[in-house]
Amino acid sequence: VRVKGVPNGGMAQFQEVMRQQLETSMHAELEKLLDTVSRKDFDGFKKLFHRFLQVKGPSVDWPKIHRPPEDSIQPYDKIAARPLPDSLADSLNKLVVVKLNGGLGTSMGCKGPKSLISVRNENTFLDLTVQQIEHLNKKYNTDVPLVLMNSFNTDEDTKKILQKYTHHRVKIHTFNQSRYPRINKESLLPVATDIGMTGENADVWYPPGHGDIYASFYNSGLLDQLITEGKEYIFVSNIDNLGATVDLNILHHLVSQPNGKRCEFIMEVTDKTRADVKGGTLIQYDNKLRLLEIAQVPKAHVDEFKSVTKFKIFNTNNLWISLGAIKRLQEQNAMDMEIIVNPKTLDGGQNVIQLETAVGAAIKSFDNALGINVPRSRFLPVKTVSDLLLVMSNLYSLEAGSLTMSQKREFPTTPHVKLGSSFTKVQEYQTRFESIPDMLELDHLTVSGDVTFGKQVSLKGTVIIIANHGDRIDIPAGTILENKIVSGNLRILDH
Numbered sequence: 001v002r003v004k005g006v007p008n009g010g011m012a013q014f015q016e017v018m019r020q021q022l023e024t025s026m027h028a029e030l031e032k033l034l035d036t037v038s039r040k041d042f043d044g045f046k047k048l049f050h051r052f053l054q055v056k057g058p059s060v061d062w063p064k065i066h067r068p069p070e071d072s073i074q075p076y077d078k079i080a081a082r083p084l085p086d087s088l089a090d091s092l093n094k095l096v097v098v099k100l101n102g103g104l105g106t107s108m109g110c111k112g113p114k115s116l117i118s119v120r121n122e123n124t125f126l127d128l129t130v131q132q133i134e135h136l137n138k139k140y141n142t143d144v145p146l147v148l149m150n151s152f153n154t155d156e157d158t159k160k161i162l163q164k165y166t167h168h169r170v171k172i173h174t175f176n177q178s179r180y181p182r183i184n185k186e187s188l189l190p191v192a193t194d195i196g197m198t199g200e201n202a203d204v205w206y207p208p209g210h211g212d213i214y215a216s217f218y219n220s221g222l223l224d225q226l227i228t229e230g231k232e233y234i235f236v237s238n239i240d241n242l243g244a245t246v247d248l249n250i251l252h253h254l255v256s257q258p259n260g261k262r263c264e265f266i267m268e269v270t271d272k273t274r275a276d277v278k279g280g281t282l283i284q285y286d287n288k289l290r291l292l293e294i295a296q297v298p299k300a301h302v303d304e305f306k307s308v309t310k311f312k313i314f315n316t317n318n319l320w321i322s323l324g325a326i327k328r329l330q331e332q333n334a335m336d337m338e339i340i341v342n343p344k345t346l347d348g349g350q351n352v353i354q355l356e357t358a359v360g361a362a363i364k365s366f367d368n369a370l371g372i373n374v375p376r377s378r379f380l381p382v383k384t385v386s387d388l389l390l391v392m393s394n395l396y397s398l399e400a401g402s403l404t405m406s407q408k409r410e411f412p413t414t415p416h417v418k419l420g421s422s423f424t425k426v427q428e429y430q431t432r433f434e435s436i437p438d439m440l441e442l443d444h445l446t447v448s449g450d451v452t453f454g455k456q457v458s459l460k461g462t463v464i465i466i467a468n469h470g471d472r473i474d475i476p477a478g479t480i481l482e483n484k485i486v487s488g489n490l491r492i493l494d495h
Contacts, residue, residue: 026049040215044178045180048180055339072371076374079249082253084248088248090255091251091255092142092144092251093230094232095235097129098146098213098217098236099129099148099236099238100236100237101154101239102150103115103151103239107384109424113154113157115239116158119391119392120396120403123398126161127401128398129401130170130172132245135401145231146172147175147222148173148239151176151177151179152207158174175220177208177210177212179205182204182205182344183352184352185343191204208354208356208357209340209342211357213359214335215330223327226323232255233251237317237319241380242382242391244316244378245378250372254266262322264325264368265369266321266370266372267291267360267371268318268319269373270373270375270378276314277306278294279315280314281311282315283311288364289369292311293338316378335362336364338361339355340358342354376412376413377405385424386417386423388426389433394438406440409441416445417442418446422448422450433452434452437458437459438457441459445459445462445463445464449468449469451467451473452472455477460480463481463482463484464486466487471489
């Protein structure tokens with residue numbers, strides 16, 4: 001590349017001058033915006049932006065990628081084979097449960113925090129989480145607190161609802177992840193004109209991904225408070241992963257390590273299926289265990305990354321992390337996470353980018369990090385209404401806030417469910433089912449078009465129901481569909 005008036009040898013110097021000018025412009029714009037928003041947020045964003053300008057090319061050199069050594073990813077069965085101590089209370093009293101609660105329910109057609117969507121017997125994600133931890137605290141006479149990492153999108157609504165848990169045996173704390181400005185894709189300057197969050201500024205701020213947990217947790221003062229109270233580890237997971245419950249075997253493995261070999265970070269991974277080919281995986285890179293996300297993979301190697309034979313496991317985002325190690329790494333400014341550049345288009349058509357990080361990417365910064373290959377049952381995310389149908393059905397039984405696969409199901413695998421666009425919003429979905437069908441013997445369900453289900457419908461094997469455009473299919477109450485394709489027009493009219 002030649003720039004007019006710049007000799008070849010001076011190109012690197014020219015680029016460095018341009019980068020410095022851009023960084024200076026960004027700092028000037030940030031100072032204009034700085035008012036009531038935390039100075040720490042802006043310092044954090046400046047660091048992230050500085051690193052973004054420094055990065056050249058892909059963050060991984062593909063030939064340097066190796067499979068992790070055998071002992072760096074332990075099978076869960078091996079961990080679970082160790083006998084648990086008589087008193088689990090000591091271990092539990094060192095634990096804090098942290099749920100990532102920054103997301104909204106918009107993808108499922110709901111307003112407000114996703115954690116407040118009802119998922120089972122009128123219980124929300126948050127209700128089930130509180131029930132799980134309260135059950136542990138009562139059973140073992142312990143004090144395991146719940147910490148919610150909120151975003152500016154979810155904080156106010158979440159805090160209102162927390163009053164209902166005042167008399168539950170769970171201490172609940174909250175802190176907010178940072179609030180960063182979206183950047184104009186062309187000028188690389190903030191699109192915000194002032195600090196406000198309404199009107200034309202409504203969508204110019206964003207929470208910068210769950211990798212922000214380390215800095216925000218530390219800056220909130222809550223991390224120090226919990227360490228003072230004798231807490232040693234956090235168990236972090238997405239609040240919409242209903243399989244992410246406190247596992248006593250993993251906890252015991254963590255706290256029983258000899259001092260010199262203390263494991264500071266455990267990532268729960270599970271075997272990939274065709275549905276998970278885009279999920280981040282663990283690799284060995286520069287003699288460290290590292291998370292590799294699809295966004296970091298050079299285009300020429302994406303198919304290889306998706307291969308289930310080479311990369312057999314993926315990250316569930318259930319993580320067990322040492323509080324002392326987080327404090328040390330934050331104070332040494334040594335938390336190393338790759339930057340995810342996420343392009344967005346605002347409502348007005350403006351192209352922006354937001355800089356994010358992922359919580360699991362920090363694994364390479366911690367000492368003696370370990371992967372544990374857990375059963376698939378520990379990964380039960382509810383991202384869509386199709387997922388919601390599964391967890392509301394008789395495939396799962398609910399006890400003390402935890403969902404477990406029904407023993408009446410012959411195969412422990414989850415059926416593949418694909419509901420069409422008429423079911424995308426929770427409200428629409430609820431009107432289409434008079435009651436949730438019996439799905440104990442279901443393998444695969446596809447529903448497309450204007451379809452409704454009567455009471456006590458039973459679905460078995462592979463069932464495909466397709467109502468063509470302009471047609472409607474009403475599945476009558478009490479119907480049993482086994483290995484059936486239903487198409488055309490079927491109306492049940494009251495008379």
